[in-house]
Amino acid sequence: MNIYVDGMGGDNAPYEIVKGAVMAAKDFNKKIHIIGPTDIINDELKKYEFESGLIEVVNATEVITNDDEPTKVIRRKKDSSMIVGINRVKEDNESIFISAGSTGALLAAGTLMVGRIKGIQRPALTVMLPSRRGITLLLDVGANVDCKASYLVQFGQMASIYAEEVLGIKNPRVGIINIGTEEGKGNELTKEASGLLKEANINFVGNIESRDLVEGYADVIVCDGFTGNIMLKLIEGLSAYIFDNLKTAMTSDTRSKIGAVMLKPALKSFKKKFDYKETGGAPLLGVKAGIIKAHGSSDHRAFYNAIKQGIIFSEKNILRLISNKIVEI
Template sequence: MAAAREFGVPLTLVGDRERVEAELARHDCTGLDIELWHASEVVGMHDSASDAVRKKKDSSIRVAFELVKGGEAAAVVSAGNSGATMAAGMFVLKRMRGIDRPAIAQLLPTLTGSTLVLDVGGNVDCKPDHLVQFAVMGEVYARFVMGLQSPRVGILSNGEEASKGNELTRETSVLLREKPLNYIGYVEGRDVFNGSVDVVVCDGFVGNVVLKLSEGLAETVGKMLKAEIKSSLLSQIGYLLCRKAFNNFRKTVDYAEYGGAPLLGINGVGMICHGGSNPKAIKNAIRFAYDYALKGVNSRMAEKLDESFPKSVREREANEAPADAKERVVS
C-alpha cells in the first residue's frame, strides 16, 4: 500500500483471495490502483523448487510469473521461497539468450555508495562460462540501475595477484579479459566494502557466504558495542547523545533500504526479498522492480549479452522478447 501511495505503482496482489481481502480490509486503500488475483496453492519455505514449477501450477509464485508472461504485469516481487521464485521465473519466462543460469544480485553498502555482488542465489559448482554471464549481467545492472558510466567488474578471489585464485576464477579471468567490460581483475574480500569495485562476481556458494557473513558480523558488532555501552552509566549517557549518529549508520547498512535482490537473466523482472522483510523493504523492492521495468534494463541486457556472446545469437533458438514494456507489478 505504501508503494502504491508513495510511488504510484499499480499493483496486483496474488494469493488466497479471502486472506488477502481480510488483510486489505484493515487498511485504507482509497484511490490506490490495487487488484487481487486468486491463487489457490502455496509454495512453502521447505518445498523444493520443482514443486513451485511442476506440481503446484496454481501456486501464487507461478501465477505471478504467468501474469508477467501474459502481459498483465511487468514485474514480480516475492519474499517467499527464493529457490522456488528463481525456478518459477526461469520455467515460466525462460532464460535470456546467452544465459545458462540466472543469478540473484545483491547490493551491499560501502563508504561511498554500494557494491553489487552476484551470484548470491545458490548457483553452486559454477563453470567459468556462468561467471562470465554473471559479470555481463551485473555490468548492465550497474550502468542502468546504479547509474555508473563504466562499472568496475572484479572476480572475488583469495588475493589480487593473477597467481592467486582457484581453477574457476583463473579460467573465468582469461575469458573476462576478452569481453567488452571494464574488467579490473581479482578483488579480495575486503574490497567488497571499500568502494574499489562496483560489480563483484563469484559463484553462489561463495556469494551466500559473503552475504550471510556480512549480516552476521554487522549484527554481532552491534551487539558487542551495545553490551559495552550498557556496562557503565557514563557510556549510556554518551550513547544517548550520539544516538542519532548510530541511527543514521544503521540506515546505511539496513537491508530494507535496498528492498530486494533482482533475479537477473530471465525474460522479465523478478525481485527477491528477504523472508523476514519489513514493510519498508517490500515497499522499496516494489519501487526498484518498477524502475527496473520502466527503464527497460532487460532490453539493454539482451543487447549486451548478444554483443558479449555473439555465437549464442546464431546458435541458440531465440527466446521470447524481454518483458520490459509492461508496467504492472505483481506482489
C-alpha cells in the same frame, strides 16, 4: 507493462507489502496487482485511500512458509502468491514480479518455470550490498554452486546492464572476487574468468579482495554461487555477532547504559547503514522475465523501492538489452 506483487512474501507480509504497493501505485501512477488470498489482501487495502483501478487483487489461496522446500513449492503450492506471480510474468515479457518471499523458492521457480534468456548459460542471483561509496551489486550469491568461467563473464555483462540502466551507474566497474589483487592470482576458475572478463565488452577492473568488498572499488562484483553464498551468509552472521556483543557491552553496567542512551541517535543512523531498506530489491538475472527479489525483512519503504526498480527494469527493457549485449561463449 503489468506489475505483480507477492502480497504474502517476506517477514512483514502482508501489512508492509500492501502499504508499499499502494504507495508505489500512487507515486508512479501505475496499476499494481497484489497477489494473495483475496480476503486478506482486501482487509489490508481498506486501510488506505487510492483511486479505484490503481490496485487489483489477484487471488492466490496458498502461502509459502519457511517449512516448504524451495524446489517442491512449484508443484505442491501451485496456488501460492509466488507461483501465481511467476506464472503471470512467464507469459508476459514486459511484466514484472516483485517478491520478498523465500529466496530459494523464488530462485527455483524463477529458473525452472521461466527459463533462460537465449544465449545465457546460467541465471544468477544478485544482492545489493551497501559500500563505502554507495552500492555494490554482487552475483552470483547462490544460484550456481559450481560455475564455469564463462558463466562469470555473463554475470558481469548482465549486472553491468542492470547497474547502468536501473541503478543509473555510468559505465559500471566490474570486478571479480579473488584472493589477491594482483593479476594471475586465484584458483583455476578465477584465473580463467579474469582472462575472459578482460576480453569482454564491459568495464572490467580486475580482482577485488573480499576484505575490500565494502570499499566500493567496483559497482558489480562477480563470483561463483558457492563463494557468493558463503560471503553473504558470513556478512549476516558476523554483523549479528558484532551487534550482539555491542549490545551486551552497552548494557553491562549503569555507566554504559547511560552512555548508550546518549549515543542512541547516532547509533540509529549507524545501524541504518547496515540495513537494506533503502536498497530495495535485487534481480534474478538471466531468466526470461522481470523478477525482483526484495529483502525478506522489507518494510513498506524497502518494498516500494523494489517496485520502483522493477518498473525501471521493465521500462528500460532490460531483458532485451541483456539479450542483445550478451556474448555467447
